[in-house]
Amino acid sequence: MANDRGTDPRRHRPRKISTKAAPRAYHHGALKEALLRAAEDILVEDGVSGLTLRETARRAGVSHAAPKNHFGDLRGLMSELAAVGFQRLAAIMSNAVADADGAEAAMDAIGRAYVNFARSSPGLFHLMYRSEALDFTRAALIEATSGISGVLKDAVMRRKPARSTGKGDPRDTVASMATSWCLVHGFATLLIDQRLTPMLAYMPGDDKVGALLDAILAKMKPSRRT
Amino acid sequence: MANDRGTDPRRHRPRKISTKAAPRAYHHGALKEALLRAAEDILVEDGVSGLTLRETARRAGVSHAAPKNHFGDLRGLMSELAAVGFQRLAAIMSNAVADADGAEAAMDAIGRAYVNFARSSPGLFHLMYRSEALDFTRAALIEATSGISGVLKDAVMRRKPARSTGKGDPRDTVASMATSWCLVHGFATLLIDQRLTPMLAYMPGDDKVGALLDAILAKMKPSRRT
DNA sequence: ATTATATGTTGACGATGTAAATATATCCGC
């Protein structure tokens, strides 16, 4: 089976079969990416608990020990995949800020983007915050998470000048960042874990999640005294 | 107590033992409680990832399959232990409310109690919110979690009359509950996962965690316009 | 071309969850 040179697709032989860069890397000159893709598929289908090295290798069509070369161990794979998730989330948040009209709207847009990401990729989101399973000394993970902080900080500081107190106080900036992050992160996690389901029943309309999130974000705005 | 025949619950083989009852009999007597205690010890020492059926049994001094009789499977053990955690948290929150002076102070006290619980029992707290590993059809878990909701709801409704808008609106009550819960839960989870560490550095004093939490809670109070 | 390195495979080991078969203790109706 493994020595069947004739039909086995994963052979190192066909160096350059066609002038076109074959997207099908037979012998995974791109195994790392293939493994990450397979791992994310598992995350979508079975969640974090289903994510194993062997199943990932199986889906990529390689032996169970192949991932070791690219990730070291399971923690490595999970950390790299989490980094991809943080990158993606940072990009989404950044876009949300760019499209928003005004500093206050930008903050809300970031929050909604964060929640939408968690809802659309709950498995990946869970992995990103399964701290015990991640290696935060990994360069990819450090870089990706700092990207998120950067986007949030920019948005908060853009809003700052319009506020009355603590204009340039870094302490207040940090408090604002923490408040927004905690609120939205708590909402996202509790939401995808079905912890808010009973409360959602009280909300009106079709988009009950959006309604509850709006209600929560509204409670964060002291300026809006009705 | 299912069996009060003697003084020691685990004493069923009085063969030719010395005056002291043998520490181990075939039937433990209170194995379920012993297993839960052992499981929590593991949680303290090694976190959720270290919590296994076999290690729990090992610590309780029984065979690896013994827990099956009391919990069914690992999910059962985890769910029961999580239920204990929710009970404990509900009690702590309830006490915090009782000791607080005024409705607004009660809300803050609940939040601080929630965070303190997470900080003092991070392993258990993680387990309580590892939704994928829990069985929310378990009676113990349903009851314990609804206890938490009850405490929070009471505190929110106690505060309600002092507010200007949405006095008796259940929709607004739910929004207030969700806001408080999400904010505090987000803070607690991010905190014990070391995600807030960089931000804590900006806070003054010895109790940086308390300072940041205070700052966050303060941002939730529209009435305090300085 | 030869050597070195990177990548992938095979086989093995111990740990785990779970099930089945078995053993022992307790309970319940007499």
Add this chain to the structure above:
DNA sequence: GCGGATATATTTACATCGTCAACATATAAT
């Protein structure tokens, strides 16, 4: 007290997992 029914605990077994070591092969370097 007695004896079966039930609850509780053990033993054995199996599949799966992460990880390691030894090995094989492809790519890169010299």
